[in-house]
Amino acid sequence: MSAHPASATSAPAPRAGLRLPGVGAGLGRGTVGLYLSLIVLLPLAALTAQAFEGGLGTFWDQVTSPLAIASLKLTVVASLIVVVINAIFGTIIAWILVRDDFPGKAAVNAVIDLPFALPTIVASLTLLALYGSDSPFGIDIAFTRTAVVVALLFVTLPFVVRAVQPLLIEMDREMEEAAASLGASGFTIFRRIIFPNLLPGLAAGVALAFARALGEFGSVLIFAGGLPDTQVSSVFIRQQIESGNEVGAAAVSVVLLVASLLLLAVVSLIQRWGNRHERSGGGTGLVGMSLDLGAPRGGARNSEEGDDDGSR
């Protein structure tokens, strides 16, 4: 973080646009680095250190203890089921929001982001009231693995919808019309023309939803509980903390952390792929959604810049 003499002056260089007001880039970078280190990096470093405190063997023993393995398995399997359902229903919902027209469509579009705005513990409580022993629908799935899946479906609902929606809006309808006039069936048109164009968005949405599902805690807690066979990894980690096994909690946390890092890398690769796909003229596929895990845009807006700002 050496100071950058050229940018330390208050008069910005011509053609460069606004520099950080009042501070030079070097000082700005130093501040950002310090903030990120204090808030994000140091805690994560402390976590990793704790996980390996007893050496690699202890770490491995903790991660492969029967309860830890069971929780990790449940988390991964439930998350996989959730993203498959998300991929299907997310695409259908995006489709009806873009191509269909019905009364109340604007309200439906607005309410899609509810899971991001509603506190997860409230979601959990409500799901229990809806699909628990007092269910008005007579559906009681509380404290089962199905409840884990339903809770995860709730919190991850917006990801695929918001990733696919802008691509559908941008999509050129001429190709579909040409295919239809040549006699292609609706399903063939979807499979050969629409689906390939949606793929980058769909893949990014699925990866983001998967990351969220792997780490989800609040929405699962009350509805699915912490029974031995409904315990996802985050609930397992909390129980280990409460019973004083910090090394075990940290070890499983590191596994989740590594999974998060891998998924973020995957999303960034998908976005690069989506952008290249677009530039080469191979289609209108454009991953418009930036890395907004918590916040796909309220509407279907397409940011051409994507998320590659960091690389230039």
Next chain:
Amino acid sequence: MGVANNSGSRWGLRALGLGYLSLLLLAPLVMIFFKAFEDGLAAPIDAITSPDGLHALKLTLLMVAISVPLNTVFGVGCALLLVRHKWKGNAVIDAIINLPFAISPIVIGLSLFLLYGTDGWFGPVLAEAGIKILFSVPGMVLASIFVSLPFVVRETVPVLQEIGTEQEQAASTLGANAWQTFWRVTLPAIRWGVAYGVVLTTARVLGEFGAVTIVSGSISGQTQTLPLFVEKQFANFNLPGAYGASILLALLALTTLLAMNVLKRKEDA
């Protein structure tokens, strides 16, 4: 034309999509309000206006009052840095900023717990200085800042890229210094994007549960925010209390949704 010109498949898709949304989104939303007022207004209102309930509300607002301004100033500054100052380290900064989105809140809570705990790197030093981080407000603030860190940056970066630098160049050519350019040209141009990020940050801090529950210890009347209060009331079989606090949080969530949609329209206009 294309796929959906067949009215059968159009109705089928509509029924599937809307049916799914009704069961997963609409029903829960209706349920919160129904449950809270099922047995009259007295119980939920009592719960919120109890000393612990009021304290939880105040503490939640305090979290917002500290975390949101910090992350907003950081977010705008960081976005300017990423967009306007090319540097090879930007990719690293960008990657770190996305981390809180992907990491489990429980993992975030545990990380802070270990860093500031009695055996942690910072714990003993701070304890000697008489500074308490865990099981008190500073730790909860750190957790809130961590989980809500990316929103303002992520919402501001695309807007900054979109507005370009021409107006800023004009301002500086006319003799405006960097601060004047920022306040009079840049900030007005990006304000809706920043505001959108602020709304998302606020919603996240209001509702944060996992990370805060680990660092706070969830002590009633001391380190309990509203989401923690909901869980405690539920655990104590005080369901009207849990629903009463939930409805407050749900109303805040609906306000957030409304703000998101209004800001979205302003930004696109």
